[in-house]
Structures are given as structure tokens and as C-alpha cells.
Amino acid sequence: MNQTLLKKSLLLLFTAIVFAACSRSEVDEYYERPADLEPPIYQTLEAQGNFTTLTALIEKAGYKDILGKAGYWTMLAPNDAAFNSFFQEQGISNVSMVDSVMAAKIVRYALIYNAFRTERLSDYQSRLGWEEDNAFRRRTAYYDGFVKKIVNGNEIVVVGSNRNTNLSGESYIPGDNNNKYITYFVEEFMNAAGLGASDYNYFYPNENYTGFNVLGAEALETDIVAENGIIHEVDKVSLPLINLDQKLESSSDYSLFRSFLENNLVQYVFDQDATTTYQNFTRQSDQVYVKVYDPALSFSPNNENYIKEEDNDGQADAYTMFVPENAVLQQFVDEVLLKNYASLQQLPKYVYEDFINAHMVQNAVWPTQVASYNNELGEDIRIDLNTEVREAEVLSNGFFYGTNVVQESNLFFSVYTSAYLDPEFTLATRLYNDGSGLREIISNLNGRYTLFLPSDEVLADLGFGYDIPTSSYTYTDPATGNVLPANIARSRLLRVLYNGVVPTPDDELNDLSGSGIIRSGDFDLPGEYIKWENGQVFAAGNEVSGQRVTIIGSEDQRNGRTYYIDHILEFSEENQGRDLQRLAEEPGSEFANFYNYLNNSIIYDRNSGAIDGVELGTSYTFVIPNNAAIEQAVRDGRLPGDPATGVPNFNPGPQGQKDIVADFLRYHILATRTASDDGLINGLTETLLRDSLGEKTYVDVSSAPGDLFFTDAADRIATYIPGQSNNLADRSLIHLVDNYLLYTE
Known part of the structure; x- marks a missing residue:
């Protein structure tokens, strides 16, 4: 290469180097962190000066790196004074006595996904956009994960359901950690929902309602802006709340109610996805079982996710359980459930489903608005929250009311109960329950009825039956032996039983010694007329057959009287x-x-x-x-x-x-x-x-x-x-x- 060419090449190389240096400088300047940007949450807490304990716990929990970089969080940050009170309550002298597990609980439960200023905390993030003033909860970074429990005498690894069990049996979705929610009480939501200080103080009677409370804490300085989120200072430390399932497990006062669930409506189901996750994480060989609640229940008490019809619907609502304490529930067992059964083990499963659902509401039942809610059976709440609730708690997935009464459910206090809780009347009960509408009529505690109830034996003698394999009613004419199709057999039985349902608002049939006539059925759907005379009753068909109905026993219920009968109220089949x-x-x-x-x-x-x-x-x-x-x-x-x-x-x-x-x-x-x-x-x-x-x-x-x-x-x-x-x-x-x-x- 000649001297001239060498000089030109060196000049070009120098020019390129200078140009490259200038370009890098411009790029670095363009992407440089803006000087006016607030520091991340961790650094902001440090700078505030009154969160020294919290920052120490953040480090101990392994969250310094997460909160010291980019991200999108809301932190409900307890100040140092809050930790001083917390340590006294826990019998701890200083932060050094808090282990990493406790530190992680505190830090993760104080972290809400996404950054929310005060004015946004009351808004629900629906799939259609923000719904203003419709939220009172947010999902936190904390979840329980896998735990070891003794089940039927064996130690197994259990994970909670993260969905309400559907009819296909789905109750666990891999990848969903079942994160716990935290509840707060902000003025915008409370006003929009018609709630106030009395609703807050019902759960936290010793706290001051300020219009921005986080559980039992007051929010102090709010909307502290950080690079990776928003900080709200609070004056109390909140440990992760237990859920409804954990409340029942941890409180011996409600052990009988819990046994209804555990012995009849809970299964521990092996799950391969959960097992793989657990084994990969722990390097242990245990199999994992999901605690699955019966799909007939309103919700799964261990599901933290609410309905999950939308991803964030847990922001806007929660579950409620009313749980009677052991003594009153035992009295109910003795006087009602076991009136005709020798033991709880003999009760049909549907009795447990109905009883538990009577105490479940698929909404957050606020104390001042209890009259606005119905339980899963469609009944109003018949529990006086002023006199019949012994404790009330906000939990991670809903509200818990411990009661000194049992919900007076239609199914357990009406004339319907006479058949429902007696194994001698399963055929009548089956028809009452199969969509006929009879159950809804005779179990209505707001009306009064007389029920004429034939036993399975009486109905069988007259040709009626039920074929379990085909789930169909049967009828064989006792006189001719003719067998009717299932739909006609059901219609005949329905008409017979409907003849035995009589609205009696003034207890007109409590005295059958004289004579009279009355219409059966419901006021909205009239039945046929029946008569009584000298203690016997009869319908048109009984006059034709010459066989009247004799009363062989009776039972008074909350909404009327049940008469046990030796024959059916026959309908006439002649012109x-x-x-x-x-x-x-x-x-x-x-x-x-x-x-x-x-x-x-x-x-x-x-x-x-x-x-x-x-x-x-x-x-x-x-x-x-x-x-x-x-x-x-x-x-x-x-x-x-x-x-x-x-x-x-x-x-x-x-x-x-x-x-x-x-x-x-x-x-x-x-x-x-x-x-x-x-x-x-x-x-x-x-x-x-x-x-x-x-x-x-x-x-x-x-x-x-x-x-x-x-x-x-x-x-x-x-x-x-x-x-x-x-x-x-x-x-x-x-x-x-x-x-x-x-x-x-």
C-alpha cells in the first residue's frame, strides 16, 4: 500500500471512530434515566426515613432487588411506629428476631399488583374498562402454596382449590398461585355502596374509620410516587389473612360445622400438574393433592379467586359464610337432622349440601345491608347481626360471621322437612325436588300449608316407584298389571302429591273432626278440591273407589302441619x-x-x-x-x-x-x-x-x-x-x- 493510500485509510478510520463515539453518546443520552424520575420503591422508602424496619424486612425477604428496579406495584407500607407496636404484640424485641419466612409474609402481603393512586383504589378493573367506585379489594403478591397436612391419618402435600369446583370437576388451574387479597375501606367505594363507619367498625370495633383504612390500619401519607409504583403509608402491620377454609380449620368453636364439610363435601384429589410443580421446586418426591369442595356448593371456601368470570372480579366482591357454633349446631342435629336418622353418617349427601348452602352467600354481605342478600338457596338471611353473631372477621377471600343460631332455612323448618329428613318418604321427596315446583311451594316459610304425605310403602302398594338406573318414575296398575311410560307415571304421581298440598293461611285443617271442602295446590297454580269429614280426607277419586284417607300421624312445622296418611288423595279418572x-x-x-x-x-x-x-x-x-x-x-x-x-x-x-x-x-x-x-x-x-x-x-x-x-x-x-x-x-x-x-x- 503506498503512502498516500495509507494516509487516506487512517483518516477514514479516525473519522469513523469519532462518529461512532458521538453516536454512542447520543444514544446513551437518549436512554439515560431522566433526572426528575422518582427512585424505585425500595430507595424511596429508604429516603423517607421512617420505614427502616420495612426496608430491613424487604432485604431479609429477598425483595430488595425486585422493589429496587423497574416494576409496577402498590405498597401498603407500615411505618416504623407500626412495627414497634407489632413487635410488642408478637413478643419480639427488634427486627433481627424476624426470620425470612415472616419477613416474606409481611412484605408480600403489603404488595398489590399494579400501581394505584388513592383515587383508583375504589375502581374495578373490569374487562370493559374501569368501573368507578366498585372495588374494595386487591390481589397481593402473597400466596400459601403447598402445605403438608394430616388427612385420614396420613401426611400428604395439599394445595387449595383456585377455582370453585364446576360440574366437570375442574377446581385447580396450573400456574394460578391462588394469591390472597387484601381489603381496604376507601370513602369513594363506601359512599357509592351506601356503606359507612358502622360497616367498618362492625369488623374493627376498636379502630377509627377515616375514609381510607387498610384492614385495621389507617392510611397516613398516601400517593407517594416511586419509579416502579405507588406507596401508601399505614400505621399497622398486616400479616396475610387466612381464608374461610383456614378459619374453619383453625377455630375449634366451629368444628362440628367443619366436620359436615370435611366428612361429606371434601375430597383430596391427586393432581399431576401441581405434583410436577412441587417436585421441580422442592426436589422432593411427594405427590400433591388438591383440596376439592363439592360442586353443589355455592363456592369453595379455599378458593382465593372469587368467581373468576373475569380476571379481576375479586376486586369487586367476595364470599360470605355464616357458621353456627358447636353448641347450637349440635342442638339442631339432635332436634332436626337426626329426628328420623340414627346417625349423621346415614344422612343423604344432599342434606349436607343444602345445609351448608343455606349458610353461604356468593357475595360480601355488609352488616348494614344484610337484608339485600340471599343465601345460595335463594332465602333471605334470617340471622340478626346485632344479637346473633358472636364474631365477625374480614378474611382473605370473604367475610366470616360466627353465629349462635342456625339459619332458619325453609328446607329444615317447613312441612317439606317432614319428607326431606325422613327415609320413609324418599319417593315423595324425589318428586318434590325434581323441578316439579312442589319443594318451592311447601318449603316457603312465608306461607302456611297443610301437607298430606304418603310414605314410600303406601305409594309402592298403589303401584308407584322409581327406577334408579334409568332415573325414571314407574307406575304399574295394581288391578290390571299395566305398566305406564315413565313420563305418564311421573304425571300421575305429581297429581297425587299436588292434591296433598293445601294452602291453609289460617290453619283451616288443624281440626278435621267436622266436615268441609278446600282447594289444594298453590294460590298461583290451583290444584283440585278435596274434602274432609270426621277425621278422614278424600278427593274425587276416593269417592269413586270408595276408599277414603285416614290420618295416621301428624307433625307441626314452622309453616304448617304435616299429616301422615294411609292412602293417597286419588284423582278421578271417570268422566x-x-x-x-x-x-x-x-x-x-x-x-x-x-x-x-x-x-x-x-x-x-x-x-x-x-x-x-x-x-x-x-x-x-x-x-x-x-x-x-x-x-x-x-x-x-x-x-x-x-x-x-x-x-x-x-x-x-x-x-x-x-x-x-x-x-x-x-x-x-x-x-x-x-x-x-x-x-x-x-x-x-x-x-x-x-x-x-x-x-x-x-x-x-x-x-x-x-x-x-x-x-x-x-x-x-x-x-x-x-x-x-x-x-x-x-x-x-x-x-x-x-x-x-x-x-x-
Whole structure:
């Protein structure tokens, strides 16, 4: 290379070096940490001067590097004075006596994921964005992880569920550490939720509500900005709260309630993902089991994540458990649960599920707003928080109320309970519970009912049963041996049991020594009428079979009385014409004239007793004019016969007269409703008659206790004759009245 070329190369190299040096300087200057940026959390705490104990614990916990660099945290930082009080409470002289495990608990539970200024702590981070003033909790960096426990006499490694168990059995999601939440009480949320100091002081009676409290602590200096987050100074140290599951485990006062769960509604299920994580972390060979709660429960008490329908929904809500102490629960066991069972081990699993759910709420139940919540069974909370709660605690996943009473659940204090907690009535209970709606009716403590309850033995003798392998009801006719399809078998049993449900707001059936009639079913969904006489009860079918029902025992419950019976309240399977025929054939019958017209009419089948337009299983009211009223209809020219004498012609020849008779009969049969003298049915009611245009016609029904009359289209009134009315038929009543009904267009 010549001298000139060498000089040019050296000049270019020097220029490149200078240019590169200038570029690096500019890059370093561009990315240099801004001079006005606040230091990270650790350094900020150091600079404040009153967090010396906390910074020492941060170092001991191994979090100095994490909090001394970039990140995104909120720290609820106890000051030195808070630690001085904490050490006295713990019997510790100074920070040197705190080991790394305790230090990690304190530091990690004081750390909230993400940085939140005061004005944001009350806002919920939903998937649709911020929901203002709808949050009172945040997820912390602390979690329990794997623990060793003695289960059934063996030591195993256990991890808590991090989801509420679903029907597919999923209760543990790998990678979710089940981080604990911390609760705070900020003014914006409290005001928006209609809460106040009394709600806070219910849980923390000795603390001062300031409008920004973290558990039992007061927030002092807030919104201290650091490079990697926000610091809020607090005046108390908070150790990680236990969850509802851990509360039950740690408190002997509620051991009986816990045994209900542990012995019946908890399983320890091996999990390979959890086992792999544990073995990789510890280098030990133990297998890991997830503590899984029954999917029928409202929630899993060891799940820290709330519902997890959204990632952060634990910010806006939590669980609640009302747990009765041992003494009152034992009394409930003795007086209620084991009234018909020899031991708790014999109780069906669903009893435990219902009992626990009666004490669970899938929301945070605030003390001043308890009336706004329902338990998992849909019942209001029937526990007085002023007099019947012995302790109340905010826990990591919800609110805990220790009570000196048992929730007065519908299922355990109603006439439904008589079947539900007695193994002799499993078939009735099964139907009550299978979506029939009967359970909801008879377990309602806000109403009063009488329940006529047949045992499994009684129902089996009459052909009813249940096939467990196919989950279907069965019915075999005792007389013919005919077997009905499962859906029809269920319908028959449902109708029988519905006949035995009677609303009795004034305990009308507590005395069955006299006689009377009453409607079964529910007020919103009427059943059929049944009668009682001299201690026996009967429905329309019992009159046909000649077998009435005898009371063989009774039991009073909170919402009424249960009668145990030796037979069923049978429904009639014969056409109403047969009932009219029997009434007409009695000596001196006042039903004779009407029936004779019916018997010879074009709408009646003599062989079956069927009336055109009248269907079995449908509600009707038969308004039957007495003999004198029929004769008056003949005199008035409304029916065939001799107008001069009123003598009926029951078998007229001309078609026109036959049509007149048919229309007369139809107008005296009210469709769709069954009216009696009990005040339950009033107003215009459709008849079987159609006018010349094919439109419906109506009769006005007026009913009151002890009174019943019918007003026709001509404003004429027919009044029932009490001694000969309220005759039972298939979903029908047959009344004798003193006048005929006249339709005029």
C-alpha cells in the first residue's frame, strides 16, 4: 500500500471512530434515566426515613432487588411506629428476631399488583374498562402454596382449590398461585355502596374509620410516587389473612360445622400438574393433592379467586359464610337432622349440601345491608347481626360471621322437612325436588300449608316407584298389571302429591273432626278440591273407589302441619257425566231434570259419560239448575216441554230443539276454572257455549266465604244451594243452583 493510500485509510478510520463515539453518546443520552424520575420503591422508602424496619424486612425477604428496579406495584407500607407496636404484640424485641419466612409474609402481603393512586383504589378493573367506585379489594403478591397436612391419618402435600369446583370437576388451574387479597375501606367505594363507619367498625370495633383504612390500619401519607409504583403509608402491620377454609380449620368453636364439610363435601384429589410443580421446586418426591369442595356448593371456601368470570372480579366482591357454633349446631342435629336418622353418617349427601348452602352467600354481605342478600338457596338471611353473631372477621377471600343460631332455612323448618329428613318418604321427596315446583311451594316459610304425605310403602302398594338406573318414575296398575311410560307415571304421581298440598293461611285443617271442602295446590297454580269429614280426607277419586284417607300421624312445622296418611288423595279418572248421573239417581234428586236433558242430548255419550267439549284433567264448574228452575225454563220457552205446565220434554224430535238443549247445557258448564264458595274465583268465566259467530260466552262468578252465585248475560242471578253443592268430580265441582242461566246476544 503506498503512502498516500495509507494516509487516506487512517483518516477514514479516525473519522469513523469519532462518529461512532458521538453516536454512542447520543444514544446513551437518549436512554439515560431522566433526572426528575422518582427512585424505585425500595430507595424511596429508604429516603423517607421512617420505614427502616420495612426496608430491613424487604432485604431479609429477598425483595430488595425486585422493589429496587423497574416494576409496577402498590405498597401498603407500615411505618416504623407500626412495627414497634407489632413487635410488642408478637413478643419480639427488634427486627433481627424476624426470620425470612415472616419477613416474606409481611412484605408480600403489603404488595398489590399494579400501581394505584388513592383515587383508583375504589375502581374495578373490569374487562370493559374501569368501573368507578366498585372495588374494595386487591390481589397481593402473597400466596400459601403447598402445605403438608394430616388427612385420614396420613401426611400428604395439599394445595387449595383456585377455582370453585364446576360440574366437570375442574377446581385447580396450573400456574394460578391462588394469591390472597387484601381489603381496604376507601370513602369513594363506601359512599357509592351506601356503606359507612358502622360497616367498618362492625369488623374493627376498636379502630377509627377515616375514609381510607387498610384492614385495621389507617392510611397516613398516601400517593407517594416511586419509579416502579405507588406507596401508601399505614400505621399497622398486616400479616396475610387466612381464608374461610383456614378459619374453619383453625377455630375449634366451629368444628362440628367443619366436620359436615370435611366428612361429606371434601375430597383430596391427586393432581399431576401441581405434583410436577412441587417436585421441580422442592426436589422432593411427594405427590400433591388438591383440596376439592363439592360442586353443589355455592363456592369453595379455599378458593382465593372469587368467581373468576373475569380476571379481576375479586376486586369487586367476595364470599360470605355464616357458621353456627358447636353448641347450637349440635342442638339442631339432635332436634332436626337426626329426628328420623340414627346417625349423621346415614344422612343423604344432599342434606349436607343444602345445609351448608343455606349458610353461604356468593357475595360480601355488609352488616348494614344484610337484608339485600340471599343465601345460595335463594332465602333471605334470617340471622340478626346485632344479637346473633358472636364474631365477625374480614378474611382473605370473604367475610366470616360466627353465629349462635342456625339459619332458619325453609328446607329444615317447613312441612317439606317432614319428607326431606325422613327415609320413609324418599319417593315423595324425589318428586318434590325434581323441578316439579312442589319443594318451592311447601318449603316457603312465608306461607302456611297443610301437607298430606304418603310414605314410600303406601305409594309402592298403589303401584308407584322409581327406577334408579334409568332415573325414571314407574307406575304399574295394581288391578290390571299395566305398566305406564315413565313420563305418564311421573304425571300421575305429581297429581297425587299436588292434591296433598293445601294452602291453609289460617290453619283451616288443624281440626278435621267436622266436615268441609278446600282447594289444594298453590294460590298461583290451583290444584283440585278435596274434602274432609270426621277425621278422614278424600278427593274425587276416593269417592269413586270408595276408599277414603285416614290420618295416621301428624307433625307441626314452622309453616304448617304435616299429616301422615294411609292412602293417597286419588284423582278421578271417570268422566264428569258419571258424577252427574250418580247425583241424579239419588232418591228425590234435584239434579234429575238437568241430567235427563243431558242424557238425551246430542253432546253426551251415555256409554262413557263424556260430554262434548269437556276433557279429563281440565278444570270446570258445573252450574246445575234444580228441578224447579228447569221447569221454569220450560215455561219460559227456553227448553222443550209444555210451557203451560212446565213439564220437560227430555227427548225432543226436531234438530232445532236438540240444538237449543245442547246450547242450554253448554252455557251451564264453565270452562278453565273451578269455582267454590271460598272467595278464590271471581269475575267473568268462559262457558262451553259459543255464540252465532263462534265467539266465547261468559258467566260472571261471585264467590265469598260461604256464598256463591252466578250472573248470566241477561243479568239474572243463580245462587248456589249449599247443602247440595261442592260435589267432587275430575278437576271439577258440581253445584246445584236455584235458577237457570240465560244467554242473550
